[in-house]
Amino acid sequence: MADDRNDEIRPSRVVDESADTPESADAHGISMPEICREVGDEAEFVHPADMADHLENLSLEKQVCALRHMTTEDAAEALAELDGNVAVDVLENLDADVAAQIIAEMAPDDAADVLDELDEEHRDVLLEKLTKEDSEELRNLLNFDPDSAAGAMNTELILLEKALTVDEAIAHIRREMEDDKESPYYGYVVDEKDVLVGVLSLRDLMLARPGTIVGDAAAGQSVISVTYDTDKREVASLLSHYNFLAMPVVDYEGHIMGVVTYDDIMDIMHEEASADMLGMVGADPEESVDTPWTESVRKRLPWLMVNLFNSALSASVVYMFEGTIAQMAVLAVLMPMVANQAGNTGQQALAVMIRQLATDRFDQKKAWMAVLREGKIGIVTGLFMAVTAFLGAWWFTGNHLVGAVMGGALLCDMILGAVAGGSIPLIFRAVGRDPAQASSIFLTTITDGAGFFIFLGLATLFIF
Template identity: 55%
Template sequence: MSVKESITTQQDEEFDGLTAAELEAQHPADAAETIEGLDIIDQVKFIKQLPIKDAAESIAEMDEHDQKALISNLNRGLAARIVDEMSPDDATDLLDTLDDDLQKALLSRVPAEERAELKTLLTFDPDTAGGVMNTEVVILDQDLNADQAVSQIRQEVEDKEVPYYAYLTDKKDRLVGVVSLRDLLLARRGVTLKDLVKTQNLITVGYNIDKEEVAHLIAHYNLLALPVVDFGNRLLGVVTVDDVIDIIHEEASEDMQAMVGAGADETTDSPWLYSVRVRLPWLIMNVIFSAMSAWVVHLFEGNITEMAVLAVLMPVVANQAGNTGQQALAVMIRQMVMERFDRKRAWLAVLRELRIGLLNGVIIASLVFCAALIVTGKPLLATVMGAALGMDMLLGAFAGASIPLLLKELGRDPAQASSIFLTTITDSMGFLFLLGLAGLVLLN
């Protein structure tokens, strides 16, 4: 069905300033953004006017919360046809967000073969290779020759989403090799596929491997797709490079939000009560930690009373050390996201951050010493300020680099509320260094 034929009765209706025909002509990713900007009634109207294939492609590009809301408001028959038209990995991602009753209702309307495949995919943990793999792959018998393989690919490729590689199996359906389409086209006439891959170092990943590890492997080996196998080395599917881009983007966003105690999967479209429930425990914890900093200040209340300038200098020490720690924290979390976790290398990175913190601390402390001396004319006060600042910056660098590693060792998300822990350490110890040194040097 052409675009024009798909809108015979509502040709003049506009959505977000665009006609239905103009919206249908957009790329699915652009159409998804436009759909997300409509209210739910117009979203349903628009999707009903689209050909099923276009509707499936557009919905697949939408945000998870918008997908769920839209599918829930479509009639079950149309929703099931859209799910059936999606690629298996996209359909699985969508079904995984739905309530059990709706998920079962849609699956019951999907053809039996596709339903069985989707049910199998739904059994995999969504954070593993099995949960993100695509099953639409070209599988060839290793005993075929190159010409036969090309002929078979021509017959199958229209129904496959992953045309980069063909995957070779033996009589027991075990994966024995991977051949690129380029190699097939350049192969000598009559050469068998098993001869093309007999010296190949086959790289695969188990279905239960964390998706971040899969992303690291694809980036490390510069692959377009990575085969996913079961414990018997039978091919289950592949994770493609476009999936990796989504994984890295998702993980980076989750880490950024988790650092400050927000929900890892939270968006501006998340239900506001859900956001309150996720954030509130960390805010309560932050109050408790802040009370620790206030307690440190209370211990030195007499010092502040005798020398009020200390109250002015306290935020300078805490803020500077906090910023130093945040720099180290950001670098460490990025490293842990982009590369495989190596305990030895990770702790060597902590020592690197200590060296950076030490040198930066000395330089900044020297500058602050000079500034405090000029402003106050008191060498001892300037010395205390510089020393407290340098010490707290060194501590901030160490804490920022080590907190993610400690959380990792404890089996927690390295980014989870790490910023809250870091702020507590740099504030409390910064006040302790400044007020304690002032008590020892200036007020005795």
């Protein structure tokens, strides 16, 4: 999760490699200064994200060397912006002391995300090299489910005691920012037990009358927060719904634990969208171009086997009507059009439903009403396409019965595809599975098998 330092955007710097740097070697036994000379001229980058993009195009050895020769602060910012797999590879190949210094400089939520991907032994080595306070904070974050609000929260937040005046609160915020904390969106008003009692924006504080007590300024608020075990997708939905820049995270007694910021939510939504896209076709949600190819093979093969079995079912339907096809070969030309059109209709419904499930709280009644809506769309679009197919098949074959069979089969299969596309994600969710996981594979099986059966069945019934 990227650390938003929009008040402090400045060029990243790489330390002069001609300086006296120990001639150490990395895990691959390559002289680091020599590699750094191969990296090229490190131009000044406007933002750490630009540096991260540059690093991701380099070899692992050059990435390691570049981070070693940056200032610790720049290295921490760049590492936070790197793709997760790349960041892990770099940390595993950095000297443990250097890696620990970079981790200590990162925002706690970013550091916890990277450490969570490391193997436990390596993670413990790095944590032991941190200060006791930093180590305990990161260990606490690592104990939370990474898919929960606590797993996404940043513990660097600014608390305002309710007895402070607004002038004292502003002075307190300035002192806190001197410690290079993440730029605050809000000040969180707490009582003497750190129970969250109010939230004040920086604008509220700046416009309040001098001498106003922050507890009074926050009085009467209905504070919106989430508990630490709330699913991060739910947090994203709430943040989007209320148009907040940050969402406070509390325990069941109301004690504030941290805050999930808008930039973190953007990352979460991006990850979820990518996971849904990959899951729909049976690819692993965590897979990327940096995933080892052998691991990708292991993850994809099971779903490819499922798809092969489903395709065999569709083929068996065609085999059932071998005699019908033999009598009129043009049916073999037309039947893939029925399945393809229905599959496209189903994919549209599937995409809409998965997007809705990913971005909105969807109660059961509303969900099944959405399926009914997709059915209505399937009927109307199916009727239009059926008439078009009827005229086209009649003109192509010169046989109005073939046109009628084509139109009727297309209408039935498109309605089925729309309903199936809307229903499959809900069924997956009901049985506790990811709604996007391989939905496309099962949808294709339904539309192909049913399309072939309906088309060839109607042809057998009405033409022969």
